[in-house]
Amino acid sequence: MTTTDEAAASGPADAAASEEAKPTREAVALPSDRLWTVHQAAAFLGRSVSWVYKAAERGELPRARGFGWGLRFVPRDLHAYARGESASQTAELRLRRSGDR
Numbered sequence: 885m886t887t888t889d890e891a892a893a894s895g896p897a898d899a900a901a902s903e904e905a906k907p908t909r910e911a912v913a914l915p916s917d918r919l920w921t922v923h924q925a926a927a928f929l930g931r932s933v934s935w936v937y938k939a940a941e942r943g944e945l946p947r948a949r950g951f952g953w954g955l956r957f958v959p960r961d962l963h964a965y966a967r968g969e970s971a972s973q974t975a976e977l978r979l980r981r982s983g984d985r
Contacts, residue, residue, distance in 0.1 A: 919948050919956035928962055 912927035914920065920928070925945070926936045937955065939945045946961035 914959070916959050920959055920962065922955050922957075925957045925962055928959075929966065 912924050914924055914928055922933055922936050922940075926933045929936065931939075936945065940947045940955055940957075946958065946965055948956040948958050
C-alpha cells in the first residue's frame, strides 16, 4: 500500500481530527491610533486573554491608567514590551520626547 493509499484508507475523520488539534485565532484589528483592548493586546502578543489580564494585574504589562472603562493598553508600550524594553525605559523615552516639543 502506498502513502497515498494509506491516507485515503484512514479517511477524512483522521484529517478532521488533526485540523481540530491546531488552535486557530481569528484576525483582530490592531489600530495604532487608539488604545487596545485586552483581546487586541492578546492577539498582538500571541497570548491568551486570561494571561494578559493576569500579567497586567501583576504589573508585567504596561497598561493605560486613569480610565474607568476597563483595561486598555497603549500600542507603543506593548511594542516596547515585545522588544524587551522595560516600562521605565518606555516612560523615560516618552518624557524625553515631550520635553523636545
